[in-house]
Amino acid sequence: MFIGELSRRTGVSTRGLRYYEEQGLLRPQRRPSGYREFDESDTATVRRIRILLAAGLNTELIREVLPCMADEGSILAPTCEEMAQDLQREHNRLSHSIEQLQAARTMLGMIIHAGRSA
Numbered sequence: 001m002f003i004g005e006l007s008r009r010t011g012v013s014t015r016g017l018r019y020y021e022e023q024g025l026l027r028p029q030r031r032p033s034g035y036r037e038f039d040e041s042d043t044a045t046v047r048r049i050r051i052l053l054a055a056g057l058n059t060e061l062i063r064e065v066l067p068c069m070a071d072e073g074s075i076l077a078p079t080c081e082e083m084a085q086d087l088q089r090e091h092n093r094l095s096h097s098i099e100q101l102q103a104a105r106t107m108l109g110m111i112i113h114a115g116r117s118a
Helices: 003-010 014-022 041-054 059-068 081-116
Strands: 069-072 075-078
Touching: 003 014, 003 041, 014 041, 041 059, 041 069, 041 075, 059 069, 059 081, 075 081
Parallel strands: none
Antiparallel strands: 069 075
């Protein structure tokens, strides 16, 4: 299938699909005319990419873990132990970032509240 059809099937813009290709997340075949030709399996790959992006992973990490991800219903599961460890490290990093953001939000709320009572 061509890029337009993959875009329609996945809801990802053609620009987004080209970006995934640039990042090494998709590897379409090239016709002699230069057109990209995607396999049926690329639809599932794009779905996995979208899930991993929504989970907060960057494209570099997605490129590493994507080969070791399996569909488990509506979610993904790591199939390689080392990838599970990488994902746990990313989970810990995100948790720390969330804690910092919550502390900043609390401080900002206190500043706003203090300004209203003055």
